Amino acid sequence: MALYSYTKKSKGKLKKLMTVFSVIFILSGLLLMSWVIYPIASFQFFYQPKYANLLRPVAEADAADNFSDNLYQVVGAAFEDYTRASYWFPKAANFKLSRNQTSYTLSIPKLNITDAFVDIGGEDLTKSLIQFTGPMPGEIGNPVVFGHSTLLWFYNPSDYKAIFSKLPDLEINDEIVINSDNVTYTYLVKEMYITSPKDLSVLNQTDKEELLTLVTCVPPGTYLKRFIVKAKLSKI
Numbered sequence: 460m461a462l463y464s465y466t467k468k469s470k471g472k473l474k475k476l477m478t479v480f481s482v483i484f485i486l487s488g489l490l491l492m493s494w495v496i497y498p499i500a501s502f503q504f505f506y507q508p509k510y511a512n513l514l515r516p517v518a519e520a521d522a523a524d525n526f527s528d529n530l531y532q533v534v535g536a537a538f539e540d541y542t543r544a545s546y547w548f549p550k551a552a553n554f555k556l557s558r559n560q561t562s563y564t565l566s567i568p569k570l571n572i573t574d575a576f577v578d579i580g581g582e583d584l585t586k587s588l589i590q591f592t593g594p595m596p597g598e599i600g601n602p603v604v605f606g607h608s609t610l611l612w613f614y615n616p617s618d619y620k621a622i623f624s625k626l627p628d629l630e631i632n633d634e635i636v637i638n639s640d641n642v643t644y645t646y647l648v649k650e651m652y653i654t655s656p657k658d659l660s661v662l663n664q665t666d667k668e669e670l671l672t673l674v675t676c677v678p679p680g681t682y683l684k685r686f687i688v689k690a691k692l693s694k695i
Contacts (some may be wrong), residue, residue, distance in 0.1 A: 504550060541682050543582050544605050544618070547674070549661050551592070559595060562587075563639035567603065569639040571616045574638070585620050586605050591670075592662050595645045596637040598693065601670040603662055610680040623675035626686055627651070634673060635690050646671045646690035652686050653677060659686055668692070 541547070564574040565588060578587040579595075584607045593602035607621030614624040635646040654661065661672060669692035677686040 472559050488671065524580075541676070542607065543583045544584055544591055544680060546603055547591075547685070548659060548662065548678075549602050550654060550657065551662055560640060563596060563637055566627070566636040567634070568636070568640075569629060569633050572622060575606075575616075575619075575622060577637075581670070587619055588622065591674075593664060596639045597642065597669060599669055600664050601662075601667060601672055603672045603674060605674050608675045608677065608679045608686075623673065625687060626673060626675050627677065629688060631676065635673070635688075635691075637671070642695060644695055645693045647693045648688055650687075650689040652687050654687060656682075656685055658685070661685065 467628050482623055547638050561579050563577050563579075566575065576587040577590055577591045579588045581587060583589075584605060589605045591603045591605050594600035596611040606626070606692065607620050608624040608626065609621045611624055613621050615621050629648050631648055631651075633648045635648065637646070638643045661674060670694070671690040673684050673690070677680045677684050
């Protein structure tokens, strides 16, 4: 007569496997969070102090809404298409352009940006830089050019979704070179600061000198603030 015995299967191996997978998932999540948060945190620690004295004052009414605005721009950004130029300064959607041509190229030697295409009055920032308002380069006034930024890990001077990510690396008197209608214009950086998306003074025009303004979003990968570079025509 055969004898049978019941042996309870051990769950030890399964528990160990589950533990290993759990640890891997947790570490992967922490690594991903660090990978995203580090460029933003580094901007706050390294770039923000550089421009601490250059933050533009916010109107009292705007300051009261500052927290809710920031919350909206962190959470609401998922629902807004910030690859479209008209979203960057919503209250300025009706600003008009004075233009005689449809495009030109822009180079920033220090950032290895060479002959980036600028679409005058365009909308899609994934395909080009956009001149949002102002006259043609070289003319009296203030052409305002928007460019996208993203997490610094993805910086690529040839990728329009990341092209202005290192704009805060510029220094006073760095060159910005524009080629428009076969004429080369060299601008020198004169001012840089951080401001609110509600600050429409960025788009102001002048009838006294030839200026140029570059605009991107900061910290990189967010849409909380606008980083502004003001330059003045040096030579043709």
